[in-house]
Each structure stands twice: as structure tokens, then as C-alpha cells.
Amino acid sequence: MSKANLTATKTYEGLSRAQMVEAYRTMHMSRKVDDREILLKRQQKIFFQISGAGHEAIGVAAGLALRPTDWYYPYYRDRALCLTLGATAYEMLLTAVGAADDPQSGGRQMPSHWGFPRQNVVTQSSPTGTQVLQAVGCAEAGRYFAAHPEAAVKVDGDYRQFKDVKFVGDELTYVSLGDGTTSEGEFWEAMNTAANRKLPVIFVIQDNEYAISVPVEVQTAGGNISRLVSGFPNFHFEEVDGTDLAASYAAFVRSAAYCREGLGPSFIHAHVIRPYSHSLSDDEKLYRPEAERQRDAARDPNMRLQMLLIREGILDEKGINKLEKEVEEELQEATDRALAAALPAIDSVEKFIYSPDLDPTSPAFDTQPTAPDSKDAKDAAPKTMADLINSTLRDEMKRDERIVIFGEDVADCSREEYLQQKSVKGKGGVFKLTAGLQAEFGSDRVFNSPLAEANIVGRATGMATRGMKPVVEIQFFDYIWPAMMQLRDELPLIRWRSNNGFSSPVVVRVAIGGYLTGGAIYHSQCGESTFTHIPGLRVVFPSNALDAAGLLRTAIRCDDPVLFLEHKRLYRETYGRAPYPGPEYTIPFGKARIAQPGTDMTVITYGAVVPRALQAAQKIEREHGVSVEVIDLRCLNPFDWDAIETSVKKTNRVIVAHEDTLSWGYGAEIAARIADQLFDYLDAPVKRVGAKDVFVAYQPILEDIILPQANDLFHAMKSLSEY
Ligand SMILES: Cc1ncc(C[n+]2csc(CCOP(=O)(O)OP(=O)(O)O)c2C)c(N)n1
Ligand SMILES: [Mg+2]
Numbered sequence: 001m002s003k004a005n006l007t008a009t010k011t012y013e014g015l016s017r018a019q020m021v022e023a024y025r026t027m028h029m030s031r032k033v034d035d036r037e038i039l040l041k042r043q044q045k046i047f048f049q050i051s052g053a054g055h056e057a058i059g060v061a062a063g064l065a066l067r068p069t070d071w072y073y074p075y076y077r078d079r080a081l082c083l084t085l086g087a088t089a090y091e092m093l094l095t096a097v098g099a100a101d102d103p104q105s106g107g108r109q110m111p112s113h114w115g116f117p118r119q120n121v122v123t124q125s126s127p128t129g130t131q132v133l134q135a136v137g138c139a140e141a142g143r144y145f146a147a148h149p150e151a152a153v154k155v156d157g158d159y160r161q162f163k164d165v166k167f168v169g170d171e172l173t174y175v176s177l178g179d180g181t182t183s184e185g186e187f188w189e190a191m192n193t194a195a196n197r198k199l200p201v202i203f204v205i206q207d208n209e210y211a212i213s214v215p216v217e218v219q220t221a222g223g224n225i226s227r228l229v230s231g232f233p234n235f236h237f238e239e240v241d242g243t244d245l246a247a248s249y250a251a252f253v254r255s256a257a258y259c260r261e262g263l264g265p266s267f268i269h270a271h272v273i274r275p276y277s278h279s280l281s282d283d284e285k286l287y288r289p290e291a292e293r294q295r296d297a298a299r300d301p302n303m304r305l306q307m308l309l310i311r312e313g314i315l316d317e318k319g320i321n322k323l324e325k326e327v328e329e330e331l332q333e334a335t336d337r338a339l340a341a342a343l344p345a346i347d348s349v350e351k352f353i354y355s356p357d358l359d360p361t362s363p364a365f366d367t368q369p370t371a372p373d374s375k376d377a378k379d380a381a382p383k384t385m386a387d388l389i390n391s392t393l394r395d396e397m398k399r400d401e402r403i404v405i406f407g408e409d410v411a412d413c414s415r416e417e418y419l420q421q422k423s424v425k426g427k428g429g430v431f432k433l434t435a436g437l438q439a440e441f442g443s444d445r446v447f448n449s450p451l452a453e454a455n456i457v458g459r460a461t462g463m464a465t466r467g468m469k470p471v472v473e474i475q476f477f478d479y480i481w482p483a484m485m486q487l488r489d490e491l492p493l494i495r496w497r498s499n500n501g502f503s504s505p506v507v508v509r510v511a512i513g514g515y516l517t518g519g520a521i522y523h524s525q526c527g528e529s530t531f532t533h534i535p536g537l538r539v540v541f542p543s544n545a546l547d548a549a550g551l552l553r554t555a556i557r558c559d560d561p562v563l564f565l566e567h568k569r570l571y572r573e574t575y576g577r578a579p580y581p582g583p584e585y586t587i588p589f590g591k592a593r594i595a596q597p598g599t600d601m602t603v604i605t606y607g608a609v610v611p612r613a614l615q616a617a618q619k620i621e622r623e624h625g626v627s628v629e630v631i632d633l634r635c636l637n638p639f640d641w642d643a644i645e646t647s648v649k650k651t652n653r654v655i656v657a658h659e660d661t662l663s664w665g666y667g668a669e670i671a672a673r674i675a676d677q678l679f680d681y682l683d684a685p686v687k688r689v690g691a692k693d694v695f696v697a698y699q700p701i702l703e704d705i706i707l708p709q710a711n712d713l714f715h716a717m718k719s720l721s722e723y
Pocket of ligand 2: 178179180206207208209210211212
């Protein structure tokens with residue numbers, strides 16, 4: 001072979017000369033889009049800018065080494081990756097101006113919050129680190145569908161009708177984050193699960209040595225994340241100069257091969273630079289001296305590649321100029337079009353908070369229980385709420401193979417062999433709600449999570465984005481807070497922030513509430529109004545076995561995320577038992593139940609206060625002849641305004657009662673709406689009954705005085721009837 005031919009076929013860690021040129025084109029475009037956005041921001045034509053400058057080589061390397069069938073959870077510096085995957089400068093600028101046709105969010109998110117459905121780039125957000133657990137869940141979904149291909153088939157009549165499942169057997173999931181973000185607990189939770197389950201995830205740390213102004217040695221013990229994570233089992237590790245395109249590419253090729261072989265996750269620690277300030281709101285000169293900035297500049301990835309192209313004779317100066325001119329022309333044309341693009345209609349803001357396809361309040365969910373088999377007395381006997389939740393989960397798992405259940409202690413026994421040997425009976429949840437499900441459906445459908453609530457909700461969110469239906473359990477409401485970032489900033493926003501590009505209809509079951517005699521502060525909390533305050537999250541709170549069964553089934557078949565609150569005290573009460581209503585029994589969301597009809601006043605309540613309100617209502621009827629209508633809302637978001645309106649118009653007196661603390665509670669909203677919209681029908685002020693504004697104490701006499709009792713309701717009813 002001649003020398004010229006040899007040169008022409010020379011590769012750079014496997015990248016051809018033509019690929020090197022195209023890589024440079026993308027890296028240059030990426031930097032130029034940043035520069036253009038900075039200009040547009042200064043001209044006040046866009047409203048935010050954060051750049052990917054200095055991170056171009058690692059992004060392009062990833063895009064070239066990975067496949068279109070892989071999945072991507074990139075962070076905001078990944079502009080060059082997204083361009084390599086096929087997103088365009090025009091699309092990015094549509095996001096920057098907040099255009100109606102912005103394919104990422106329809107004008108809802110800041111620029112650089114990547115989300116391109118076509119490219120499997122899953123909608124990203126601003127909280128640093130929330131993407132990592134979701135990426136783990138995404139990888140788990142790929143593996144799940146490969147093992148259960150039948151589950152991927154579309155089925156009419158529930159959320160599956162509206163969810164295309166895409167998967168290939170040897171796919172992997174890319175997730176990236178900055179050096180500072182490795183300080184987040186969720187990062188460590190994700191590493192732990194990926195290692196433990198040998199998941200095909202490539203974790204990419206883009207280490208530019210700063211998190212805004214905080215240097216890496218303050219974030220990371222010893223200053224090097226690679227050293228800290230080196231003890232995780234099952235990982236393939238790379239530490240690479242992320243400003244070197246070919247070296248970065250090689251790291252991705254090795255990492256991807258390892259993941260695709262099913263050996264486990266990979267970790268790429270890429271040393272990059274941040275030549276611009278953190279964002280346009282930051283001035284790095286305040287905390288970085290000139291000499292340090294110069295040192296970074298000498299490693300600029302774009303400059304390095306340009307020099308390599310010239311040195312290797314791949315492009316000469318003329319060729320570089322020509323390429324850069326082409327980029328400039330394309331960018332100018334993209335900018336002109338983006339600036340002229342139509343803006344979103346202002347009446348579109350409430351679109352896609354919930355599924356536009358499946359309405360869980362619709363009459364289609366209004367069904368009747370099927371009569372129990374009369375030949376089987378066991379079937380016809382009234383069952384507890386715990387029993388019916390268990391039966392509902394079982395029947396839904398039979399019906400829908402996309403359902404998986406995980407959480408703390410929910411499995412029968414993680415050490416399967418004990419079950420097989422029949423040497424143990426199995427646990428199935430601290431309240432036994434999931435008992436027998438692992439034994440029946442297998443350990444890949446019902447399994448224990450680590451003791452980490454963000455892990456549960458974050459992974460579930462990633463799985464549901466891919467089309468699975470995770471029905472996860474938070475063991476106690478009191479411990480839901482580690483998952484709060486996922487529950488407030490992620491799960492309920494996936495659909496809205498991506499303008500319906502993605503959705504994540506997870507069911508989160510939570511054991512809630514007090515009246516336990518000894519439950520004390522940390523096993524008795526309510527706090528539902530914190531969650532009804534979150535747009536995009538359905539919140540359900542049944543008071544009896546039949547409602548729990550019907551509403552749980554609706555929650556599972558629904559196309560929206562649902563927080564399903566199960567009162568621990570009601571799990572095994574005699575009150576509200578019912579025979580199993582059959583495998584198709586559903587109750588629409590947002591429809592209250594009249595627990596007792598009445599004419600003199602209305603009590604609006606839910607959960608464990610329902611039986612207490614009924615007790616008080618019966619007493620006041622007996623002793624004072626006051627007829628009380630008790631409304632059990634059973635679904636808190638949406639809630640049944642029609643039922644409230646009808647009742648208050650009839651009775652003209654109303655109490656809103658709940659177990660949660662009184663101030664700022666769920667009742668405040670209902671009371672305010674009644675005052676606002678039904679004032680003319682009221683003969684007395686709207687009254688509220690709730691817990692004292694303290695936590696629940698351990699000693700039963702303290703618990704009794706803190707939580708609202710039937711007697712408190714009785715007194716409230718009496719005083720209201722006398723008003
Ligand atoms: C949970 C959370 N806390 C704080 C912030 C504000 N914030 C945005 S970016 C950032 C620094 C991130 O640094 P790093 O992870 O190193 O990424 P880099 O920007 O350097 O690429 C901070 C503190 C945030 N977005 N989310
Ligand atoms: Mg950083």
C-alpha cells in the first residue's frame with residue numbers, strides 16, 4: 001500500500017479521517033450555538049443560557065460510539081452529544097426562544113434541558129442528579145422487556161394503548177453529570193443499584209473541576225471521584241482526558257462493549273474544561289484567577305481537534321475555513337427561522353398536566369362489583385382493605401405483564417432458595433400487602449429495593465418512561481421525604497415539561513396515618529396536602545376495602561402518576577370490609593361517596609376520619625336529631641366538587657374534617673372554595689376539624705388528644721347546628 005493510501009486509511013482509535021472531520025463540524029457547531037445564544041441573551045431575544053463549551057469532545061465521542069437504539073439521560077452540558085445524535089441547531093434555538101414548535105418542551109423549559117423523543121433523549125430537568133436513578137430504571141426496563149417481550153405488546157383499554165414500547169436486547173443507557181453532582185446522594189444510590197444488578201448503564205462524569213464556584217476538592221473527598229467509586233463491584237472503569245476526542249471515543253467503545261455483553265455498568269470519568277463561566281448569570285473571574293483560566297484554555301477540545309486535523313493533513317487551513325463558514329451559514333439560517341417562529345398559545349399552559357388520552361374520571365371507570373361466587377363461602381366473606389389490595393394487585397399482575405412491584409420488604413423472600421425449599425413462608429411487606437406475589441409472579445416482577453426512597457421513585461420513573469407500570473411501595477409516609485425531589489420535581493412533570501413527549505404513569509403506594517396507639521411521631525404522619533399541591537400527581541385516599549380495590553385498579557390502569565395513600569389503621573379494621581369485587585372493578589377518580597345521606601349539615605372528609613365522622617353523625621342524630629350527610633372524598637386530586645356543591649346547597653352547613661394537622665391543610669382549600677363559590681348557600685361559617693398543629697406523640701393519651709376523635713367531630717357538629 002502506498003504511503004498516501006496508508007494515510008488515507010489511518011484511523012484515530014477507530015475513527016476514520018472523514019469521521020474526524022464530521023466530529024469537528026459538530027463540535028464547532030456546538031460551540032457556535034453557545035456563542036450565538038450568548039449573543040441572543042445579551043440582545044434579550046432569549047432568556048437563559050448555559051453552555052456546553054469545553055465538553056464538546058466527550059459528547060461527540062459518546063454520540064459516535066453509542067447507537068440510536070440506546071437511551072440517553074444527558075445533562076445540560078451535553079449539547080454536542082445531542083447534535084451528534086441528530087438534534088439540530090434550529091431545534092435547540094427553538095427551545096431558547098421558547099417557541100411553540102420547540103420539540104423539547106414547547107416553550108416550557110430553559111434551553112439545554114435536553115429531551116428529544118425521536119433520539120431517545122429523555123426529558124431532563126434542572127435539579128442536578130435526578131436523572132441518574134431514572135437512567136437506572138430505564139436500563140432495567142430495557143432488560144425487563146427483553147425478558148418479557150409479550151409485555152411490550154400494545155393493549156387497548158388502559159395506559160398501554162397510548163405507550164409505544166421500544167427495546168432491543170443489547171441496548172444501554174447513557175447518563176451524564178458534573179463533578180459537583182457526584183455529591184448528591186442519588187448518584188450513589190444509582191451506582192449501588194447499577195452495580196448490584198449489573199445494569200447496562202454508562203455513567204459519565206464530566207469533571208470540569210467546578211460546580212459553579214465550588215472546586216472539586218471541596219465536593220469530593222481527595223478530589224478524584226474515580227478513586228472514591230473504584231470499590232464498586234461489576235463496573236468497568238475509565239478515566240480519560242475528555243478534551244481528547246479519539247481517547248474519549250475509545251473509552252466509550254470499551255465501555256459500551258462491556259455493557260452490551262451484560263457484564264455490568266461502566267463509569268467514564270472525563271476530565272474536561274469549562275472555558276466560559278458556569279452560566280450567563282455567573283462571572284468566573286470572581287473565583288478563578290487568569291492563570292488558571294489560561295491553563296484550561298490550552299486544553300480546549302475544539303482547538304485540539306482543529307490542530308490535529310491540520311497536523312495530520314486531514315484538513316488544511318482552507319478546509320477548516322470552509323467548514324466553519326458552512327457551519328456559520330447553517331447557524332444563521334437556523335437563528336433567523338427560530339427568531340421568527342410562532343410562540344406558544346397562552347391558553348396551552350394547562351395542556352398535558354395529565355394524559356390527554358385517558359381520563360381516569362370518565363364513566364368508563366364506573367363499574368359494579370361482580371357478585372362473589374356463592375358456592376364458595378370464602379369468596380363471599382367480607383375481606384379487609386389489606387386483603388382486597390393484595391387481591392387487586394394479584395389480578396392486575398395477571399392481566400398486565402408490564403407491572404412490577406418493588407420497595408422495602410415487599411418481596412416474600414429475596415433469598416429465593418428459601419422459598420423454593422419451602423423452609424420459610426415469606427414476608428410480603430411490613431403490612432403484608434404484597435404477600436405471595438413474588439412467589440406467584442417471580443423475582444423479576446416483585447423484588448426488594450435498597451433502603452432508599454429516592455431509589456424507589458427515581459427508578460420507577462425511568463421504568464415507566466419506557467412503558468412499564470411500576471407499582472412501588474413507600475413503607476411509611478413518614479419516610480417519603482428522601483424521594484421528595486423525585487416526587488415534586490420529576491415524576492409529575494415528565495409529561496408537562498416535555499410537552500407530552502414523554503410520560504411516566506407510576507403508582508406509588510404509601511402506608512399513611514395514625515390512630516395506632518404507639519405509632520408516635522414517625523409512624524403516624526399524614527401530610528397529603530403537600531402532594532395535592534403538586535400539579536400532575538393524582539392523589540387517592542380510600543377509607544374502606546371496596547374503594548381501595550376499585551381505586552387501586554383505576555390507579556394501575558391510569559396513564560398518570562398516582563400517589564395511592566393507604567391508611568394503616570384501616571388495613572385490618574372491621575369497618576369497611578367487603579367481598580372481593582372481581583378483577584374488573586374500577587372506580588373513577590374524583591367521584592366522592594356519600595357515606596351517609598343527611599339533610600342538616602355536610603361533613604366532607606376522607607381516610608380514617610370517615611368512620612369517626614359516621615360515629616359522631618349517628619350520635620348527634622340520636623341525641624339531637626341532627627341529620628348529617630357524610631361525604632367521603634376518597635380521591636383528593638381530582639376531588640368531587642359536584643358532590644360538595646350538591647350537598648352544601650341542600651344542607652347549608654359544612655364541616656371539613658381530616659386527620660392531618662389543621663393549619664395549611666387539605667381542608668383549607670376546600671373551605672376556601674366553598675366560601676368563594678357557595679357563600680350564598682351557607683347559613684353558618686365553614687368549620688374545620690383536624691389534628692392539633694403538632695406531631696403525633698407516642699403515649700396514647702397524647703395521641704388521642706392530638707388527633708381528631710369522633711367526640712371532636714360531635715362537638716363541631718353540635719356547635720355548627722346551633723349556629
Ligand atoms: C439539586 C440542585 N441544587 C443546586 C442547583 C443549582 N446548580 C445548578 S448547576 C450547579 C453546579 C453543578 O456543577 P457540576 O455538577 O460540577 O456540573 P457543571 O455545571 O460544572 O458541569 C448548581 C449548584 C441545582 N440545579 N440543583
Ligand atoms: Mg463541574
